[in-house]
Amino acid sequence: MFILRDLLVTLQAPFSDSKLGRERRLWFVFTLLSVIVPFTSSRSSNLLRSLQTRFGLDLSRRRFYTFMASSKMPWQQLWQLLWHLIPAPTVEGRLLVALDDSINNKTGRKIFGCGFFHDHTAKPNQTRYPWSQNIVTIGLLKVIKGRWCCLPLAFRFYFLNKDIQAQTITTQRAGKLMRFQSKMEQAVEMLVALATQFAETSILVVADSWFGNDGLWRPLKLSAFNFHLLSRLRANINLYDLPAHRSGKHRGRTRKYGDKRGSVSDMAADYRDAARYLSVFLYGQQRQVLAYERIVILKNLRQPVRVVWIFRKTRWVALFTTDLNLSTQQIIEYYGARWKIESGFKEIKQDLGSATSQNRNAFAVTNHLNFCMMAATFTWIYADRIKADPQRRHIVKGRTSFAFSDIRRLIANAALSDDFLRLWPGRRKAQENTFISLLLRIVT
Secondary structure, three states: OHHHHHHHHHHOOOOOHHHHHHHHHHHHHHHHHHHHEEEEEEEEEEEEEEEOOOOOOOOHHHHHHHHHHOOOOOOHHHHHHHHHOOOOOOEEEEEEEEEEEEEOOOOOOOOOOOOEOOOOOOOOOOOOOOOEEEEEEEEEEEEOOOOOEEEEEEEEEEEOHHHHOOOOHHEOOEEOOOOOOOOHHHHHHHHHHHHHHHHOEEEEEEEEEOOHHHHHHHHHOOOOEEEEEEEEEOOOOOOOOOOOOOOOOOOOOOOOOOEEEHHHHHOOOOOOOOOOEEEEOOOOOOEEEEEEEEEEEEOOOOEEEEEEEOOOOOOOEEEEEEOOOOOOHHHHHHHHOHHHHHHHHHHHHHOOOOOOOOOOOHHHHHHHHHHHHHHHHHHHHHHOOOOOOOOOOOOOEEEEOOOOHHHHHHHHHHOOOOOOOOOOOOOOOOOOOOHHHHHHHHHO
């Protein structure tokens, strides 16, 4: 209970000390709790009902919707505060930051950020270009209570340049068109903003092959911060040996690349027999992985990288990193942990309800997604701060670690207790609604 209160009190700091500021800081923390408490989806109407019925806030519909669509929410300061609330954010001396994008399917035609974006995960009976929002996200990868987790840190809405040029209503905020940025530019902007808060720490960006190229690496390398990249290699990329060392005087310029070794797939066939089994903590347990590593040069990055080939029965995967100090086991484990950002998208969209949001106004859409993203990060921070490991409610074969829903249940039990609610001045007694109380007892 006191851990939950201390975290929420810290997040109230960016709000002013005026009468309206004191009201909004109270609305903010209880709206964040309403998103976390598992009571249907986090649509605005359900959030208002939870605030009034469960938490006893004297808040009218009009004032709440004005608050949710406010353009004055101090999200930048709130996120920076939340970043520093993460206990021990580094893994073996570096920040592991996952980078990826996802789409949020919508149905309304005037929803901010929507467009016809390509969905590479669409099933055969689904459209390849659904009406949706495309969201570029970075998240912190860390081990909490023995399992890898991804804590969302920042996000950006990606807009198609053709939609901005057409001046569609979905690309306008307060009557002004959004500025076009590529996904790489948005990613670099978020990563540099994070690095300014952790200037003395090396940041390892873990991304899939779409982001793992010079479009992301060049601006990160030119920045004033210590970035490294870990990603997957495409099969047709050519690799080169390191240039031979030449001592003394010699004619001509020094070679930048050594001999051409061939494509990634060619080298995979050559090195399969030389691969050895390694014990790696992967997907929640120690596994034996057949792998081979070698330092080569990538021409598209213009620098040496460590490449690891991972072999299965009939398939293989090649990973690379610009951090030559990483071991083979670390490369495999860190890239395996990248999958947690995918499960994080599911938690934000389905469990926390960003996919079912019906907001259309640009500020309301942005605020609601900020609440959902921050709720996910807040939930993992709470799990990291409590002493005992959360108990898994639903037993799944092969899984012993707790789930995201188990932490939400713990927060709900603490937030809905009378002792916790008495800690907040200016809040009236919650209304008694037998039906809603019964529902909450069922879901928690």
